[in-house]
Amino acid sequence: MSKRTQTIPNELIEALLAERPRPEELLGNDGLIQQLAQQLIARSLNLQASQSVTPSQAQLSHELAADVGNVGLDSGAPPPTKRASGRGRTIPQGLDTKIMAMYSKGLTPREIQEQVLDFYGVDLTPAAISKVTDAAADEIKAWQSRPLDVVYPIVYMDCIHVRVRDGASRAKAVYVVIGISITGQKEAIGLWISQHEGAKFWLQVLTEIKNRGVQDIHIACVDGLKGFPEAIATVFPKTTVQLCVVHMVRNSLDFVSWKARKEVALDLRPIYTATTIEAAAQALSDFEGKWDAEYPTIGQAWRRNWAQLTPFFDFPKEIRKIIYTTNTIESINMSLRRVMRYRGSFQNDESLLKLLYLALRNISRRWSLPVHDWKAALNRFAIQFGPDE
Template sequence: MKESTEVLLDELLKDYQTPEQILGENGILKQLTKRLAERALQAEMTHHLGYAKHDYQGKAQRDTLDDFINHHTDDDLLDDEQPSAKEENIQSADDEATTVAGKPARKNSNARNGTTKKTVRTDFGKIELDVPRDRTGSFEPQFVKKHERTLNGFDDKVISLYSRGMSTRDIQAHLKEIYGVDVSSTFISTVTDSVLDEVKQWQQRPLEPIYPVVYLDGLVVKNREEGIAHNKYVYLALGINTEGRKELLGLWIAKNESAKFWVSVMNELKNRGVNDIFIACCDGLKGFPEAIETVFPKTKVQLCIVHQVRNSLKYVSYKQRKEIATDLKTIYGADTLAEAEDNLLAFAEKWDGEHPQISKSWQENWGRLTTFFDYPKDIRRVIYTTNTIESLNASLRKVTSTKKTFPNDDAVFKAIYMALINTMQKWTMPIQNWKPAMRQFVMLYGHRVEGY
């Protein structure tokens, strides 16, 4: 097989001089694609009819056998009392199937009926195929199905470009430039819609029973409803499993945050197999702490320290920013909760005169900002910030920013899911410092890990 392939390649390339001869408009690849496609379609027709082209005897035998079956009852065919007689009947029918010239005796059965022209898009540009037809119109080609206008691979190119955040207009221009193919925005939408079933299956897939850490965050997208653009929120839950590997548990779209919404999300995770979450890290999502504590009562919530610091510095002048940031670090960088509380009081004494809102915000959220003090430093490194999921959201914003307004929720799911696929393929290793953190989790929650 290998030798014959080499001989074929040598024959094809014997006059090779320029890349145009292979990749050009009339290049070898385009011609081979056309020939292979047409051969495959003819093979499908042969299978459909039961005999090869110009095989008159094979056609006659097939016709006669079909005729015999169609003119006998099921009882006739199933009756086994006189098998020799039936064999004689079938043999007699076969004998009568051909004339002396070896051609079919009957001409009213199904047969090839020429070809029809069909232009399809391929990785090498447009190709015109001769698609075989049959007399009865019952042939259903599989290599290039009815109403399809692309060969396998071209649709994948469109999906790949879409997943990298390219706009519909950019995709059209790219396909025109690279492949010389004009495609409509409707075609691109139809191709990318094919992933919606995959999104649904992914969103409903079973999950692992335990995720020691789950990060939650969201991003804002513009979504059109009844002709009016609205802000909507896309929320993502990123789990870290017991092996330290990242796994996106799901994504949800909502107009606003509420405890009711988050309860439904948590119940969905539970219904998909999640039994326990040790720590949930989030950025002050409204209603989330109450919701997760309702569905997973043993879970502790850690608000993101980085977000808290950013919010604290939001209205601080540039001159004071560095000093205030340093003073805030004495709070979340303390070794113990008691030390952190003392440092917060010291901060309030120093800055409440100019910025009373900063210490007030820390005090209001103190219980959930300081959850990480309950854990050793190996775990603190993993949970006190949501940077793990923020970096993911940053990559998604590159995709959503190219699409000013999404026409509906499905369009949002498509764009984000396809971008996520590219990112998730890179998640092959555990996160940094996971092994020592997991050892501490086992020491703290060994009874919750047993059995899993």
């Protein structure tokens, strides 16, 4: 369906330029062009509120509004009021990065086609859009095989499950490994896809990590998968395996009604924030005394996993605080699930890996600062684990 092309009245342009702004006042981060674009998009979003839009369209509109400073004159994309003729197969300069950004937020090629047409006036085929995103394949290979640091003080390992069609729709396991480097920076170490989660495949992942240069991991935070600690010990025998407290609390709350969740979470906190293992054991007993009648499985689960939950009591508070308050892997998995939720399933492993990599690349751009209080924790790591740092 054709769209009406609007011409900006000269009177409006003259009014905007009445105070003779300098070029840098037009194009800067707070310049006139950006302010005008933001207000126009904001008005468009207000109009959308009264219309029927898909969740992905609404999400993208808000993100484009926030990112409008990067869609300026240097983007190479044609102005929104100018429509490219025909079904385009050639991507205008600068538009490929916008297509990648949209794809990384979970939009399909057809949804991107609609957004590119609406926002940039360019009519591209889904095949042309897929070709742009396929360019990430070489980048993924280089990223997945890049050399890693020699030592990681903390590594988080977890798995999420996604449906992939690939002939017949089936659930597959995506292995996610995030490290905290010596400088305290979060780093996405890698992504792997397998038929299902298992300690045997984790052994392959750990071996690959070692082959890429990692000689030691001080603390590995993992879920409660059977055989996982043994797999880690095979490749990194000096590593302390710590069952992720965030996972344990989350799994505990799965048994609890919404009404009682906040209170149960507060009563679990004294267990993992205790100063000694004896105090933690007493806190667990106190929890059981209060909640066993209603939720007996919670106390049973904590006791069953006690040996994997308590190693961090051997560490000073600076390190322990990092372990139980840094819900790095949970936050990342939540972000990855968010970009996948509109897809339902993926055509194959390659399309799944492409989206997850691009999404993870976006997430990692926000990791500009070391984790909180890292300097104090690093000093304790140096004492606890020797001179490797």
